[in-house]
Amino acid sequence: MMPEDTSSMLERAASVQARIRQGGRWYPAMMTVYAVVTVALVTWLPLVRSNWAGVAFAVVAVAWAVVIFAWKRGKGVRPARSRDTRRWLIPWVVLYSTGVFWFGPTYLGRAVGWWALMGVVVASPAFVEATRAWLRVRR
Amino acid sequence: MTHPRHRLNSRIHTPVRFSLMAALAATGEAEFKVLRDTLEVSESLLSQHIRVLEDAGYVHVRKGYVGKRPRTWLSLTPEGNAAFGEHCAALRAITTTSVTSFSGQAGTEMPAAADLRRDGA
Numbered sequence: 001m002m003p004e005d006t007s008s009m010l011e012r013a014a015s016v017q018a019r020i021r022q023g024g025r026w027y028p029a030m031m032t033v034y035a036v037v038t039v040a041l042v043t044w045l046p047l048v049r050s051n052w053a054g055v056a057f058a059v060v061a062v063a064w065a066v067v068i069f070a071w072k073r074g075k076g077v078r079p080a081r082s083r084d085t086r087r088w089l090i091p092w093v094v095l096y097s098t099g100v101f102w103f104g105p106t107y108l109g110r111a112v113g114w115w116a117l118m119g120v121v122v123a124s125p126a127f128v129e130a131t132r133a134w135l136r137v138r139r
Numbered sequence: 140m141t142h143p144r145h146r147l148n149s150r151i152h153t154p155v156r157f158s159l160m161a162a163l164a165a166t167g168e169a170e171f172k173v174l175r176d177t178l179e180v181s182e183s184l185l186s187q188h189i190r191v192l193e194d195a196g197y198v199h200v201r202k203g204y205v206g207k208r209p210r211t212w213l214s215l216t217p218e219g220n221a222a223f224g225e226h227c228a229a230l231r232a233i234t235t236t237s238v239t240s241f242s243g244q245a246g247t248e249m250p251a252a253a254d255l256r257r258d259g260a
Contacts, residue, residue, distance in 0.1 A: 006233045009154065013161035019177050020165040073205050076173035079166050081214055 021137045023077035028137060030072060031088075031130035035123040037064060038096075042119030045100060046110040079133050088129040095122045143232035150195045151226045155180055156188045160215065160223045163198065168214035189213065197222055 041061055048054050072078075099118050108114040151157055158178050162169060175185050192198040197219030201212040215223065 006230050009157055010227075010230055010234065012154070013158050016158045016162045016177055017165035020162045020169060020173075023169075023173060023177075024166050076170040077166050078168050078212075081167040084167055 020077055023075075024079040024133075024137045026072075026075055027079045028130045028133035030068065031126055031133055034068065035126035035130060038092075038123035038126060039116065039119035042096075042100065042104075042122055043112060043116040045104065046108070046112050046115045079136055080129075088125040091125040092122065095125065143229045146225065146229035146232075148222055148226045148229075150191060150197070151222060153188070155184065156192060157226070159185070159188060159192065160197065160219065160226075163213060163215045164220065164223050168201070168212045171211040171213065174213065192219065195219075195222075 041057070041064075044057060048057050099122050104115055104118055108118065151160055155178060159174060162174055162177055171182075171185070171189075175182055178185065180188075189198060189200065193200055197216055199214050199216050201214070203210050203212060
């Protein structure tokens with residue numbers, strides 16, 4: 001095999017990779033938005049002081065999950081496989097459950113600022129995944 | 140057998156299969172129709188090549204649905220990722236070998252091959 005044929009194959013393959021990576025750029029953007037929404041939802045929690053506010057919170061949280069799930073299903077390039085999602089989702093669930101159901105009510109009272117900070121901690125697995133994904137698709 | 144061509148993987152070393160492996164190495168998984176459009180091949184030809192790579196254990200095929208529409212998702216297995224990396228290394232070794240080694244004529248070094256990335260999970 002002549003080196004120039006090999007170079008052509010490598011260049012064509014690099015071009016294919018660039019197109020595929022471009023098709024996957026939605027994923028880090030989605031993960032960034034997911035992390036920001038996590039911070040917003042956790043920050044909102046101490047402000048939920050009535051049943052109606054609680055219902056509104058639950059509706060918004062569920063609607064958000066449905067929208068994001070439906071939107072990503074139609075994407076043809078997925079930088080993360082389903083099993084890769086567990087890498088950030090499990091820590092997120094653990095942090096969210098621990099923070100929202102125990103740490104926040106026990107130690108933070110209704111201090112919105114501290115709940116916002118805890119929201120950043122809860123969202124950190126999603127931020128890390130977004131950063132990792134940006135590094136993969138940036139070329 | 141010291142020439143790098145002996146390290147080429149015959150199951151990967153066709154233009155369509157090599158490009159298919161390259162595409163899958165660049166992401167977690169990709170849908171069949173996206174690969175068909177990116178590689179600019181027919182569905183039947185793409186299916187044939189996928190079958191070869193699946194039989195070799197290099198590609199994982201997953202069937203799913205988006206609404207009521209069936210979808211086929213492909214991804215590289217760990218063995219496929221490793222095989223692709225080794226194949227690329229052999230190709231790079233070939234392209235960086237001086238032309239004078241093959242033809243005996245005075246010539247210039249070939250430019251370094253495109254740096255293909257393996258985006259392992």
